[in-house]
Amino acid sequence: MIENGAVLDTDTTREEVIVERSEPFQTLVSTLSRYLNKGGGRGAFITGPSGAGKTMLAERLQEQLRRERMAMESAYVNVWEYSSTSEVLVTALDEVGRHMNYDQRGTPHAELRRLLREAHDDPLLLVLDEVHQIEEPALVGQFLRMDGVFTVLICNDRFDLTRRLDRTSRVSGLRHVHLEAYRAETIERILRERIEFGLESGSVTDEFVLEVAALVEGDARLAIEALGVGVDDARSNNVRPIPGHWAEGAVDEAREIIRQRPLSRLNQTQRAIYEELLDCGGWVQMGTLDERLMARGIDVSRQTIRRHLDSLDHYNLCEQKGQTKGKRYRCVTG
Incomplete structure (x- = not known):
């Protein structure tokens, strides 16, 4: 089924994809050229x-x-x-x-x-x-x-x-x-280009591509990850082509893969915050979290804790609710 595994790598880009971002790319090129030529x-x-x-x-x-x-x-x-x-x-x-x-x-x-x-x-x-x-x-x-x-x-x-x-x-x-999120038709194009470039003909149904493009809300990384999940499942179950009704499950699994990936890159303080939220199992206020971190020997300012919490929230590893002093936090586990 796979002829070029690079197409399932979210860090690999295809040359054609730049067409969908040609205007912002040219803006960057012109800004850089102006800097080189005029120092602006x-x-x-x-x-x-x-x-x-x-x-x-x-x-x-x-x-x-x-x-x-x-x-x-x-x-x-x-x-x-x-x-x-x-x-x-x-x-x-x-x-x-x-x-x-x-x-x-x-x-x-x-x-x-x-x-x-x-x-x-x-x-x-x-x-x-x-x-x-x-x-x-x-x-x-x-x-x-x-x-x-x-x-x-x-x-x-x-x-x-x-x-x-x-x-x-x-x-x-x-x-x-x-950059705005990609349109569904652009996601569809990105997937089709990768399928054509790296998978055997007839490996994926049109329904799967269309469903994934509709479900990922403009996130190309999620779409490519879902394609990889679909390919892995198809190979494991000896199924070909990948059917359309697999799309929702593939996107859900891909979303969890992407959510888990940052865990391996947390620094010591971020991991401690994540583990304390996980251990609490529910909503936690800043004062409680600060005390628990101090008990672990991690002495950082609340401003630093808030910055790390914002980072964890950004990667869907925790969530926040409330405002200012009443704000609370909890771990996202799936």
Whole structure:
């Protein structure tokens, strides 16, 4: 059934998909070209819901640099995985300054920033994905003020980051590219292209494709994951083609797979918060959660706890209700 397994990988993009995002992509290209030619602008902000193609656009921008052999280097940092100031700086350095020797743990932040400035001869395209996860938002402003660095910030909602920044960050001057959720017919096209490129002819019914496209609410990542679930189930049960009535179950299972994936990437504090919510088994107020964390030896501010709770909520690992002091939280388990 499978001829090219890459089509079932949500991190793999097909060349044709960029057509559906050609306008925002050209906006990014023109903004970057203006920076290179005239020095205008310091970066761009890409926002939009999950599965709307934000990371894909940034990847294509990096590909454009390589394809056109533009005099610019690039670095990508997934801030969900590397959120501290040291981790962000070291990850960027590893991509553009592999020849440099330094103590990754013991080098002061100011020295890491200096090394990053000196690690590239040409201008640097720096992509910070899931940037709202950054522990020290002041680092964003430092990047935007750094000569020779064009910074692309990616997150679902610009407010998730800007509310934590001061006025000197320069974020307000960035070119903002917002992506709406894909239309159902676009999701259908994305799936059909992947099926044609990587699956044997006749492996999937039209009904399955149409049902999945209607159920995922514009989330391409969820649709591709559901296609993978359908293929796995079909192979396990020796069924061909994948029938339309499997679509709802495939989407539900794919949604749970995506929800579980961030669990392996939680840092120590995030995991402790998640485990305490899970252990409580119901709605918990901030005071109770703070006390339980203190009992575990985790001494962080309530502002930090709220930031991590927002991140868990963002990835559907917890939910919130209420306002200000009356706000309560509970774990999402399925």
